[in-house]
Amino acid sequence: MTDSVHDLRARQPRFSGLEAGHRACQGCGEALGARLVTEAAGPDVILANATGCLEVFSTAWPQSAWRVPWIHSVFANAAAVASGVESALKAQGRRTKVIAQGGDGGTFDIGFQALSGMLERMHNVLYVCYDNEAYMNTGIQRSSSTPHAARTTTSPPGRERMGKRHLKKDLLSIIAAHHIPYAASASVAYPQDLRRKVRRAMEIEGPTFLLVHSPCPLGWGHDGSHTIAIARLAVQSGLFPLVELERGEVASVMPVRKAVPVADYLKGQGRFAHLFVEGDPRAREEREHLQALADYNIERYGLAGEGTDPYDTDGADTVRRGGSARI
Amino acid sequence: MRDALEGSQAIARAVGMCRPGVVAAYPITPQTHIVENISKLVADGALHCELVSVESEFSAASVVLGAAAAGSRAYTASSSQGILLMAEVVYDIAGMRLPVVMTCANRAVSAPINIWNDHQDSMAVRDSGWIQIHCTDNQQAVDTTIQAFRIAQDLDLPVMVCVDGFVLTHTLETLDMPDQETVDRYLPEPAFARRLDSANPLSMGTLVGPDYFTEIRHVQHRASCRALDVIAAADRDWQALTGRASGGLLTVDGDPDAKIGVLAMGSVVSTFREAMETLPGGKKAKLINLRTFRPFPAQALIDACAGLRHLVVVDRSLSPGLGGILATEVKAALADGPKMPKIHAVALGLGGRDVPMEAWTRLVALAKDAPEPFHILDLDPAKLDPADL
Numbered sequence: 001m002t003d004s005v006h007d008l009r010a011r012q013p014r015f016s017g018l019e020a021g022h023r024a025c026q027g028c029g030e031a032l033g034a035r036l037v038t039e040a041a042g043p044d045v046i047l048a049n050a051t052g053c054l055e056v057f058s059t060a061w062p063q064s065a066w067r068v069p070w071i072h073s074v075f076a077n078a079a080a081v082a083s084g085v086e087s088a089l090k091a092q093g094r095r096t097k098v099i100a101q102g103g104d105g106g107t108f109d110i111g112f113q114a115l116s117g118m119l120e121r122m123h124n125v126l127y128v129c130y131d132n133e134a135y136m137n138t139g140i141q142r143s144s145s146t147p148h149a150a151r152t153t154t155s156p157p158g159r160e161r162m163g164k165r166h167l168k169k170d171l172l173s174i175i176a177a178h179h180i181p182y183a184a185s186a187s188v189a190y191p192q193d194l195r196r197k198v199r200r201a202m203e204i205e206g207p208t209f210l211l212v213h214s215p216c217p218l219g220w221g222h223d224g225s226h227t228i229a230i231a232r233l234a235v236q237s238g239l240f241p242l243v244e245l246e247r248g249e250v251a252s253v254m255p256v257r258k259a260v261p262v263a264d265y266l267k268g269q270g271r272f273a274h275l276f277v278e279g280d281p282r283a284r285e286e287r288e289h290l291q292a293l294a295d296y297n298i299e300r301y302g303l304a305g306e307g308t309d310p311y312d313t314d315g316a317d318t319v320r321r322g323g324s325a326r327i
Numbered sequence: 328m329r330d331a332l333e334g335s336q337a338i339a340r341a342v343g344m345c346r347p348g349v350v351a352a353y354p355i356t357p358q359t360h361i362v363e364n365i366s367k368l369v370a371d372g373a374l375h376c377e378l379v380s381v382e383s384e385f386s387a388a389s390v391v392l393g394a395a396a397a398g399s400r401a402y403t404a405s406s407s408q409g410i411l412l413m414a415e416v417v418y419d420i421a422g423m424r425l426p427v428v429m430t431c432a433n434r435a436v437s438a439p440i441n442i443w444n445d446h447q448d449s450m451a452v453r454d455s456g457w458i459q460i461h462c463t464d465n466q467q468a469v470d471t472t473i474q475a476f477r478i479a480q481d482l483d484l485p486v487m488v489c490v491d492g493f494v495l496t497h498t499l500e501t502l503d504m505p506d507q508e509t510v511d512r513y514l515p516e517p518a519f520a521r522r523l524d525s526a527n528p529l530s531m532g533t534l535v536g537p538d539y540f541t542e543i544r545h546v547q548h549r550a551s552c553r554a555l556d557v558i559a560a561a562d563r564d565w566q567a568l569t570g571r572a573s574g575g576l577l578t579v580d581g582d583p584d585a586k587i588g589v590l591a592m593g594s595v596v597s598t599f600r601e602a603m604e605t606l607p608g609g610k611k612a613k614l615i616n617l618r619t620f621r622p623f624p625a626q627a628l629i630d631a632c633a634g635l636r637h638l639v640v641v642d643r644s645l646s647p648g649l650g651g652i653l654a655t656e657v658k659a660a661l662a663d664g665p666k667m668p669k670i671h672a673v674a675l676g677l678g679g680r681d682v683p684m685e686a687w688t689r690l691v692a693l694a695k696d697a698p699e700p701f702h703i704l705d706l707d708p709a710k711l712d713p714a715d716l
Contacts, residue, residue: 044525048393049532059533069523071396072532073419077389080381084349084393084401085523087377091348091399096525114389117382 015043015067022065023057027224029214029231030054030130032188034101037128037212040198043068045097046085050078050106053137054130076110078102079118082125090124097202100127104145105135108169119178119207126201126208132216133168140219144169147239148293149286150271152219157274162282167293175209176248183209184244189231193242193254200244213240221270233265238294241301256303262291330504334465334495337502338404338430338488339364341472343374344510345428348399348517351379351390355409356442357492358432362404384409388416388429395425396531398522400476403427406492407434410448414455417485421456422547423532426479426519427486429457430472433593433643434492435678443679444492446593446643449620450652456547458486458554459621461592463574463600465490465500467618470573473505474561476514481557482550483520489620491594493679509568551622558619574616576624579631581613587694588632588668590615590657591641595675595682602687612639612691623656629664637694642674650674650701669694672701680705 017038024031030053038045049055049072058065059072073081082100089096100118102111107129118125134152135141142155147168151157155164175183181204186194194212201208215231217224234240235254239262242254266272266287275283275290298304332340338361342350350369352362368374377394381387384405391401405413410431420427431449435441449459458478462468468490475486490496521529535543559575566572581603589612591599596616603609615631615638617624632638638661642651649655654672661667671693676682682705689704708716 046397046523046525056534059530061533061535061539064530064533066530067528069525069528070530071393071523073389073392073423074415077385077392077416080386080389081393081396083379083381083386084351084390084395085397086393087349087351087379087390088394088397088399088401091377091394092397113382114386117386120382121379 014039017041017043017045017047017066017068018058019065019067023060024053025218025224027215027217027227028053029188029216029227030103030132031057032227033130033194033212033214036188036191036194037099037198037210038068040195041097041099041202045099047071048078048082048085048098048100050102050111051075051137052103052106054101054103056137075106077114078106078111079114079125079127082127083118083121083123086123086125098125100125102129103136104129104131104133105143108145108171109143116178119175119180119209122206124205124207126198126210128210128212129171130212130214132214132219134216134219136216136219145171148289149275151274152271162286163274172211172243172245176245179248180207180209182244182246185211185213185240185242187213187231187235187240187242188215189228189235190242190254197244219271221273222268226268230265230268233260233268236260237262237265238298238303239265239290241297241303243301250301253301253303255305256298257305259294259298259304262294263287266290328504328506329501331499331501332465332504333360333497333499334468334490335360335497336364337465337469337504338472338490339368340504341469342402343368344505344507345400345402345473345476345514347376347402349377349379349391349394349401350403351381351387351394351401352403352405353381353384353387353409355384355406357434357444357496358404358406358409358430360496361430361432384412385416388413388420391427392416392420392423392425395420395427395519396423396521396523398517398519398524400517401427402429404430404432406432407436407448411436411451414452417452417457418455419532420485424483424547424550425485426483428472428475428479429485429487431487431489432492432496433489441678444494445677445679446489447645449487449489450644453621453652456484456551457621458484458551458558458619459489460486460558460619461489461617462495463594463596463616465495465498466502466571467573468495469502469504470565470569470571473510473513474565474573478554478557478561480515480517480519481561482554484550484554489593494594503569503571505569513565513568554622555619555624574618576619576627577631578616578618579613580616582610583613584634585611585613586634586636587612587691588615588635588638589641589687589690590617590638592617592620592653593643595641595643598682598684599687602684606684606688609687612694617653623660625660625663628657628660632661632664632668635668637671638668639671639673639690639693641690642672643676645674645677654701669698671698673704674701675704677703
C-alpha cells in the first residue's frame with residue numbers, strides 16, 4: 001500500500017505555495033524567500049509574477065511548481081496585472097488576496113512605475129520584491145538595487161572602475177512616500193520575522209510592500225551553503241536594515257546591538273573581491289564608503305543597542321512606535 | 328431608440344451595456360472622450376464596474392490582462408502612441424488567449440507627432456494575434472463593440488474595434504442605441520475557459536521552450552482563423568435581433584459586374600459610398616469594405632474580387648520601404664485566387680489629411696492606367712524639396 005506523492009503532500013502539516021522540484025540554483029535566496037512567503041500567505045491567494053528567475057525556474061511548461069493560482073505576463077507589469085486581478089476579484093465579490101512578486105529588476109527599475117501606480121490607487125495587493133541586487137536572470141547585470149562598488153557583468157571592476165559607481169536605490173523610502181498602510185524589509189536569514197511580516201501584510205486591506213533580501217550564490221559569488229550566513233551578515237552589519245513602516249513612518253526595527261564590520265559581509269562574496277586587493281588604495285576607500293553607508297543606516301533607523309543580536313524575531317519588535325495598519 | 332450622440336459617447340454607452348467587470352484606460356487624443364464618458368457612467372451609477380485609472384497605457388493593458396485572467400469582462404481603449412506603449416502587453420494578451428476588448432481610436436504614429444486619423448497604430452500591432460475589425464460609421468462602432476465581447480469570449484481571443492479618430496470618435500451621428508435587454512440577450516454570461524481561482528490553482532503565462540512553443544503558436548493561429556466564422560455568425564445573430572448588420576467579414580457595394588473595384592477600411596468607406604451615389608460616373612466601380620482585417624478574410628476577398636480587372640487598394644498607413652500594408656496583404660491573398668486583378672496600391676489620408684468625396688473619382692480613374700508602383704494619392708509636390716520628389 002503506497003500513498004501517492006499528491007496524497008502525501010496533501011497531508012503535509014504546513015502548506016507551501018511553491019512546491020519542491022523547481023529549477024532554482026542550490027542556495028537560491030529567492031526560491032527560499034518565495035517558499036516562506038507562500039507558506040505564510042496560505043492557499044487562498046493569487047500570485048502575479050514579473051519576468052525573472054522566479055518565473056523561469058518555477059514554470060517550465062508543462063510543469064509548474066506553484067500550488068496556488070499564478071500568473072505571469074511580462075517583465076514590467078507585475079503590479080499592474082495584480083491590480084487587474086484584484087479589481088476583477090472586487091467586481092466579482094471574491095475575497096482572495098493578491099500577491100505580486102518581482103525581483104529587484106522588475107521592482108526597482110522596469111516595473112517601478114506600475115508599482116507606484118498600484119500603491120497610489122490603493123489596490124489590496126501585497127507586493128513582494130525578492131532583492132538579489134542585480135539582474136540575475138539575464139546573467140548578473142547591475143540594477144539600481146546593486147550595492148555601490150559591487151561587481152556585475154555591466155559594472156565590472158577594472159583599471160578605471162571599482163564596480164558599480166552609483167548607490168543602491170533607497171526603494172523603501174520611495175515606497176514610504178506613498179504612505180501605504182504597511183511596508184517592511186525582511187531577509188531570508190530571518191524566516192520567522194519574514195513570515196510574521198507576510199502574515200501582518202495579509203491582514204491589511206490595502207497595498208502593502210515587502211522587500212526581501214535574497215542572496216544569489218551565482219551572482220554574489222559565494223557557495224550555496226552560505227546563503228543564510230551571508231544574508232544574516234547583511235543585516236548584522238547594518239547594510240540591509242530590517243524595518244517596518246506604517247503609513248510611511250518607521251514603526252519597528254530589528255536591532256543591531258553590536259554591529260558586525262561591513263568587511264565581514266563583503267569578504268565572503270566574489271562580487272566584492274576587488275575591494276580586498278592588497279595595496280590598492282581604491283579598495284580601502286570603497287570599503288570605508290560601504291561601512292559609512294551601514295553606519296548611516298544604523299543611525300537613521302536607531303538600530304544600535306545593548307545586549308546580543310537576535311537571531312530571529314526575538315526582540316525584533318522591541319523598538320515600537322504606534323501607528324495603525326488598518327485603513 | 329434614435330439618439331444623436333458623439334461617437335465616443337455612443338461607444339462608452341455600448342461598452343456599459345456589455346456590463347464589463349473592469350475597465351482600465353489612460354487618456355490619449357482622440358480616445359479620451361471614450362474613457363471620460365465611461366467615467367461619467369460610473370460616477371452616475373449607470374455602470375457598475377471597477378474603473379481603474381492607470382498611470383500609463385502599458386498598465387491599462389496589464390490591468391485588463393489581469394482582470395480577464397481572473398474571469399471578468401474587461402475593456403480598454405487607446406490610440407497611437409498608447410497602442411505602441413501597450414504593444415508588449417498587447418501581444419501577451421493574445422498569446423495568453425484572454426478575451427479582452429479594446430477600442431482603437433485610430434491615429435497616426437509619431438514622428439512627427441500628429442494627433443489626427445490614419446491606421447498606422449492598429450497596423451503596428453497587426454501581427455499580435457488580436458482580431459481587428461474596422462468600422463465605417465458610429466452605428467457600426469456601437470454594434471461592433473457589442474459583438475466584440477461575444478467574439479472574444481467565443482474564441483478566447485482579444486478583439487480590437489478600430490474606429491477612426493476624430494472622424495468617428497468626435498462626430499455626432501444619429502444612432503440606434505440598442506436597449507439593455509437586447510444586449511443582455513445577445514451576450515453570454517462572462518464565464519471564460521480559464522480563470523484564476525484559489526480553489527482550482529492554475530499557472531498562466533508560464534515559460535514555454537522550443538519543445539512546445541511551435542504547437543502553442545499553431546493553436547493560436549487556428550483559433551484566429553476560426554474567428555472568420557465566429558465574426559460572421561456574431562454579425563448575423565446581431566442582425567436577427569436588431570435588424571442591423573455591421574458587415575460581417577467584408578461588404579461589397581455597387582455594380583456586381585463592375586470591372587473596377589476600390590478596397591478600403593474604416594470611415595473613408597462611408598465617404599466613398601456617398602461619392603458613388605452622388606458623383607457623376609461614380610457607379611463605374613464597386614466598393615469593397617474590408618471590415619475584418621484580422622483574421623484576414625482571404626477567401627471572402629477572392630470571392631468579392633471575382634470578375635474584377637482592376638482593384639485599387641487604399642491604405643491609411645505606410646510601411647516605409649515597402650509601401651501599402653493593406654495592398655501588400657490583398658495582393659498576397661488574391662494571388663491564391665483564380666484570376667488576379669491588377670492591383671493599384673495607393674495611400675491617402677495620412678495623419679488626418681482630409682479625404683474628400685472627389686478622391687473616389689481619382690481612385691476609380693487610376694484603373695485606366697497600368698499599375699504604378701505604390702504612391703501617395705494626395706501628396707502635394709509643391710511642399711517638397713525637389714530632391715524628395
